[in-house]
Amino acid sequence: MTRTSAPGVRVKDLTVVYKTPAGELPALGGVSLSLAPGTITGIVGESGSGKSTLALSLLNAVQPPGRIKEGTVEIDGLGNVVELTGEELRRVRGRQVGYVFQAAQNSLNPLKTVGKQLLDLGRSHDFDDLPALLKDARALLGRMGLDGGRVLDSYQHELSGGMRQRVGIMFALVLNAHLVVLDEPTTALDMITQAAILKIVRDVHHERGLTTLIITHDMGVAAEVTDSLAVMYGGRVVEHGPTTEVLGAPRHPYTKGLIRAIPRLSGDIDEARALPGRPPTLGTIPKQGCVFRERCPLRIAVCDTVDPEPVTRDARTVACHAVGRLATPVVPKEYV
Amino acid sequence: MITASGITKTYKQRGNMLGARAVPALRGVDFAIEKGGAVTFIGESGCGKTTLGRIVAGLESYDGGDIVIDGTPMSSLKPRHREPFFRRIQLIHQDPYSALNPTRTIHQTLAAPLALRAKQTGRGKAWMEERARELLALVGIDPGYVLPRYPHQLSGGMRQRVVIARALTVDPEVLVADESVSMIDVSLRLGVLALLKDLRERLNVSVLFITHDIATARYIGGDGELYVIYRGQVVESGPTEQVISGPVHPYTQSLLSAIPVLHGVERPGPERVVPTEALNEAHPDTGCLFARRCPFRTDRCEAALPALVSDGAQAHACYHPQRRNVIPVEAA
C-alpha cells in the first residue's frame, strides 16, 4: 500500500475555523491549492496568515478548538484525507505523509535516545523489520552529513540545533513517506546551518522522489529551494505560481510589497520599503471584501465588499480585483 | 565617543570534580562608535556578539580590556559610579514579547523612567505626560491608542517600537539593537529598521547593531563599520558596503554565501564558500579559530592564531586573504 512515487495533492475550497468566545472565526477561508507530484512547493506568509493551519490540514491534524469546516484535501493514493478518521489517519501520518514540525529542534523526547524513539515509531507503525529501519535511519543521517550510529545513541541535549533539525527530517522520511511537509524548517538556525539544511532538503527531495511542502515566513528560504511558491495572507492564498516568476514579477500587491520590504545584498538598499499597516489576526480578518485592502496601494471600491476570486492565467494564480482588471499582464520587475 | 579595546570575557562552565571548563566568549575585541554612527556586529549564534552588546550596555561585566565612554575609562570608576555612563547606552532586546512587563500598561512602563528623568531635571508630571506622547509619536505609533493598553494587546512591531520609545526616555546616545527584528513579522521588520535608521538621523543617536542577517545591517548601517565576529574574535572589519562586496576572510565569505538568493530577483554570486564542517566549540583554539572549517586552510593556519591586520580601511585576521565574489548579483 505504500507508494513508491511522489503523490500529487489537491486542496479545494478548504475552510478551517477556530472556535473563540467571539464565535467561529475562519483561519482558512476557502483555500484551493495544488501541489504537483515531485515538486517542492513553498508557502510563505506572516503569523496569522493560516500557513501552519493549511499544513496541518494535509494531515487532517487541525487541533480543537479548530476544525475543518468544509473543503477537501485529495492526496494521490489516499483519497480525501478530510474524511479519514482514527486508526486510518494515524497510519497515514508518518507512513505516507512525513511531517517535520515547527521547532523540530525541541520536539524530541529528552529522556530517550534518538534510536529508542525511532524504534517506538517503527513499532507504532507495525514495522516487523526494525533492524532494517535502523539501517535506513543510519543511511539517511549519513546522507545528511551526520554520523548515524552516534546520533541514534544520543539524547536530544547532545545534539546541536542543526543536528536535531536533520534528525527531524530523518524521522519524516524514514518510514518512506513520499509527501513531506516541513513547517519552518530553519527558524532559529544560523545562516550557515540554514544553508546546509536547505541543501539537504533539496538533495533528498530529488534523490527520493518526493513531493515536498515547505511552510516559512522567510521569502529567502522559499526562494532558495522551491519550484513553486504560494503566498498566503489572512487565510487566503493570494498568489501562486513558479517561484522565480512570482519573485521576479509579482502580481499581487501584497507579494510586491513583501518582496520590496526585504533588505537584500544586491541592488540599491535604499529602495527597500516597509509595507504599511500590519497583518490581521484571527479576530481582525475582514468578514467581507479583500483581506489585504487595508494595506493595499491599489485598493478600489469593489475591494470593500467582494472577496476577490483566485484567477489563473498562464500557470499563475492571483486573487486581486485590481490585477484581474488589467488587460495586459503587469510589467515585470515593477518593484525595482 | 565610545571606544572599546581588548574586551575579553570568559564564562566558567560548571565542570566535573576536576574543575570548571573555561569558555572564552570574547577574545579581545576592539571597536569604536562615533556620535550618530553605526557599527554592526555579525556572526553565528554563540560567537559572542550578544555578550558584547550586553557588556557595552553595562548589563554584564568583562574580564579584560576597557570601555571608554566620552573620555572616561570605565575601569577607573567604581561599579556604582559607572551606571550614569552606561545609562547613555540602551539595549533594545531581541524579544519584544519579554521586554515589556505583561502586567503593566504602556503608560506605566514609560512613566517609571520618565519620573526618574523628571526628578533629575526638576520637571513636573505634565512634562512626563507630554514627553511620553512625544516619544511614542517619534517612534511612529498613536499615543492615544497605545498608552492605556497592555503589551499583549499590541503587535510585535508596535511592541518593539514601545521598547525603543522606552529606551529613548533617558535620552541615550547609543542604542544597542540585538537581533531587534528577528521576532517580528516580515512585513513589519523593515518599518522598525527604518525607525532605527531614522533615529540616527533625527536624534543623532548611534546604533550598535547586532545581527546574523547581513542584509539588514546593510540597510541600517550601510555607511558605518561592519565587524565579523567568530568564536569571540573579530576576523574581519571595515566599512559595511566594502566588506559585503569584497570580503577577504573565508568566514565572512561563508556567511555571505549562506544567505538565500531571491531567485528571480537576483542570481547567485560567481563564487561560493561553504565551510567543511559545522561549528564546534571544542575545536582547538591554538591556530586560526576557523581553520578546522576553512576550505582554504594550510598548515600555517593550524599553528598560530592570525592577528587582525589592517589593509587600508579593511582589516582581517587571515593568513590567506583573498577577495571572492560571493554575494548575489541583481538579475538583469
Add this chain to the structure above:
Amino acid sequence: MTVTSPVAPAPISLRRNFWRGVGRVLRRKPSRMVGVAIVVLFVFMGIFGPLLYPNPLPRDDNALYASPSWAHPFGTDFEGTDVLALVVTGTRYVLLAGLATAVITVAVGTLIGLLAGFHRGRWDSVLMRLTDLQLTIPGLPLLLVLSTVWKFTSPIEMGVVLGLLGWGGIARAVRSQSLSLRERGFIEAAKGLGLPTRHIVLRELLPPMAPYIAMNMLIAVTGAIYAQVGLFFLGVLPFDANNWGVMLNLSVFGGGALSSTAALPYLLAPLLAILLLTLGIVLVVDAMDEIFNPRLREE
C-alpha cells in the same frame, strides 16, 4: 489651573478596569461564582455571626443532643445549645486565625523569596538555608509542645504561630519565580534605565508573581484552617464551646458520634462548615491566574 493633562485619568480608569476584569473572570465559570458566594457567606458569618445570637448562647436542658428540627437545623449539643449557632459564632475565630496565617506566610515568604531570588549570591544562600530550616521544623509536634505553655485564646496568636510555621513553601515558590523573571527582558531594561531597586522589585517583579502568591496564600489559609481545627480536635487546647475543632472533639469523644446517631448532626455541622469553606476557597483559587494576568483578564 486650567490645563488638565489628557492622560492623567488613566490610572484611575485602570483601577476600575481591574475590578471590572475581576468580575468578568469570576462570571466566566459558574463554579467561581459559587466559590465567591461561599466565601462571602463565611465572611458574613465571621463578621456578623456573633451579633445574631445572644452571648452566652442559650441552653435547653430538655433537649440534649436533640435531632434536627426547624428550631435546631443541626440539632443541639450536650448542653442543649443550638449547633448551627455554635458553628456560626465559631466562624470568626477560624477566619481570623486563617487570615492572620495568610498575612504572615505571604509577608514573610514573599519578602524572603524576593530578596533571595533577586539578589542571589550570599543573600540567597543564607535565606534559603533559613527557609530549609523552617521547612524541616515539624509543625504539629511543635504546636503540641507550644500549646502546653500557651493557650492561644486569641485567633491572631494562633494565626501568627501557624504563619511562622508555614512561610517556607511560599518563599521557595517566590524565589524560583524571581530567578526566572529576573532574566526576562523587562527586568534587565528596568536596570539598564537606572530605575531604583525598590521600583524593580515592587513594581516590575512582584506583579507578575501575584497569581502565584495569591494562590499560595489561599492554599495556606485552608492549611491553617485544618491545622487549627485539628489542634482543637486533639483537645490540646482549652475548651471553647463554639470552636469547630472542640465541637468535633466533643461529638466524637463525648457524644459518641462514631457509634451512635444522636450526636451525628453535632459532628457533621462543623465538618460540613470546614468542607464548605475549603471548597469555596479552592473554587476561588481557580480564578487567581486569570485575575492577575491582564491578558487572561481582558479577553
